[in-house]
Amino acid sequence: MTTRSVSGSRAHWTYRAVGGFVLAAVALTACSSGDSGNSGGSGDSGASSKSGSDSSSAKLSGTVTVFAAASLKESFTALGKTFEKEHPGTKVSFNFGGSDALAASITSGAPADVFAAASPKTMKTVTDAKDAKGTPTTFVRNQLEIATLPGNPKKIKTLEDLTRSGLKVALCAKEVPCGSAAQKALTAAELELTPVSYEQDVKGALTKVQLKEVDASVVYKTDVKAAGGKVAGVEFPESEQAINDYPIALLKNAPNAEAATAFIDLVKSAQGQKVLGRAGFLKP
Numbered sequence: 001m002t003t004r005s006v007s008g009s010r011a012h013w014t015y016r017a018v019g020g021f022v023l024a025a026v027a028l029t030a031c032s033s034g035d036s037g038n039s040g041g042s043g044d045s046g047a048s049s050k051s052g053s054d055s056s057s058a059k060l061s062g063t064v065t066v067f068a069a070a071s072l073k074e075s076f077t078a079l080g081k082t083f084e085k086e087h088p089g090t091k092v093s094f095n096f097g098g099s100d101a102l103a104a105s106i107t108s109g110a111p112a113d114v115f116a117a118a119s120p121k122t123m124k125t126v127t128d129a130k131d132a133k134g135t136p137t138t139f140v141r142n143q144l145e146i147a148t149l150p151g152n153p154k155k156i157k158t159l160e161d162l163t164r165s166g167l168k169v170a171l172c173a174k175e176v177p178c179g180s181a182a183q184k185a186l187t188a189a190e191l192e193l194t195p196v197s198y199e200q201d202v203k204g205a206l207t208k209v210q211l212k213e214v215d216a217s218v219v220y221k222t223d224v225k226a227a228g229g230k231v232a233g234v235e236f237p238e239s240e241q242a243i244n245d246y247p248i249a250l251l252k253n254a255p256n257a258e259a260a261t262a263f264i265d266l267v268k269s270a271q272g273q274k275v276l277g278r279a280g281f282l283k284p
Contacts, residue, residue, distance in 0.1 A: 061089040064259045065111065067102040068094060069118035069177065069246065070201040071142060074226045075279040076116070079272055083263055090259055098176045098201040099123075106131055106251065113260035116248040116267070118142065118177035118202075123247040133254070136247035139268050140281035143243050144181055145221040146234040147209045154215045159189050159236040162216060170208040170217040171195040177244050178202040182218040184242035206231065222280040245284070 064083075068076050073096045080092035095102065095112070099122035106112055107129040115132070116139075117123040123136050148156050154167060162169050171193070172179030179198065186193055196214060199205040205217040210230050224233035248267060254260045266272050273283070 060087040060259045060262055062256050062259060063091045063093050064113050064256050064263050065093045065095070066114040066116065066260075066263065067106060067110075067112045068096055068114075068116040069099045069102070070096045070203045071118055071178070071220045071222055072096065072116055072246070073203070075222075075276050075281070076267075078275055079263075079266060082271070082275075083266055086266075087259070087262065092263060096201075096203075098173070100125070100175045100177075101200065111253075111255055112251055113254040113256050114248065114264060115251055116246065118246055119180065119244050120247055121180070122177060123249065126249065126251075131252050132249040133252045133257075134250060136249035137264075137268065138245045138284040139248050140246045140273075140276050140284055141243050142220045142222055142246060142281055144178070144185055144218055144236075144239040145224050146216055146236060147206055147219050147224050147227070147231040148216045148234060149209060149212060150229060150232055152232045152234065156216055156234050158234075159185060159218075159238050160191055162218070163191055163193050167216070168214040169193060169195045170197045170199055170205045170214040172202055172205050172218070173198040173200055176201060178205070178218070178220060181239075181242040181244050185218070185236070185238040188241040189238045220280075225280040243282070246281070 066076065066080070073094075076094060076096075080094065083092055084090055099117040099119060102115065103117065103122045103125040106115055106126050115123070115126055117126075120138075123132070126132050127136065146156060146159070146162065148154060156162065161167070171182050174180060174183055178201075197208065199208065202219050202223050206219050206223050206227060208214045209217050210227065221233065224231055248264055250257060250260055250264060267276075277283070
């Protein structure tokens with residue numbers, strides 16, 4: 001009886017001990033598995049996060065089509081090259097022209113990602129047609145200046161001088177932002193001016209001077225600056241009454257919305273503003 005009792009007791013102890021060891025082993029395994037899972041989860045999360053970041057960058061590929069006012073040609077072309085360099089695999093394609101014509105193309109269904117207009121009025125054409133995504137943002141402003149031949153041979157000093165008999169002047173068409181601004185300035189100065197030609201965008205008005213087809217034209221300061229020594233600039237106080245805000249917007253049916261958003265961010269960034277400021281644009 002004693003032997004059986006001892007034997008039973010030992011068997012019972014052995015069972016409990018083994019059971020305890022098994023439970024401990026299971027607990028350790030579970031613990032280890034949990035730690036490994038957390039570590040792996042953390043690692044996966046980090047990898048996932050990194051991968052997400054890389055993936056986001058990787059997604060910036062393909063062409064970004066930008067419709068932009070003619071006066072933005074030089075600065076936007078430079079920013080386009082910067083964007084392509086920062087995002088290999090992307091290409092920025094520009095369509096520069098009169099803002100009104102560009103707006104009409106967009107509302108008629110022309111495929112584009114971004115619209116940068118030279119006035120809120122032309123941007124409104126696009127927003128009224130529900131073709132912009134979100135609210136357009138003013139990113140720069142621009143002021144008028146008189147462009148003359150180098151050396152200013154006609155001695156033009158004021159806006160009123162443009163009304164002199166025999167002087168040939170070109171203006172932007174009235175529906176174009178630079179033309180609308182010129183009319184505003186003339187009204188502020190209580191002047192009437194009949195140009196020899198109305199041009200469809202500001203570059204056209206500037207070219208008339210460069211080709212010596214006219215003695216002067218009313219353009220933007222940025223265009224005079226971009227022309228370098230090919231023209232001379234004459235400032236006039238009435239231009240302060242006709243400063244244009246330039247809005248930019250992502251278009252609703254943008255074929256490459258993600259890259260387009262990144263381009264808009266570049267334009268509005270400190271880097272973009274520096275490029276635009278050097279071109280002569282005013283801060284928004």
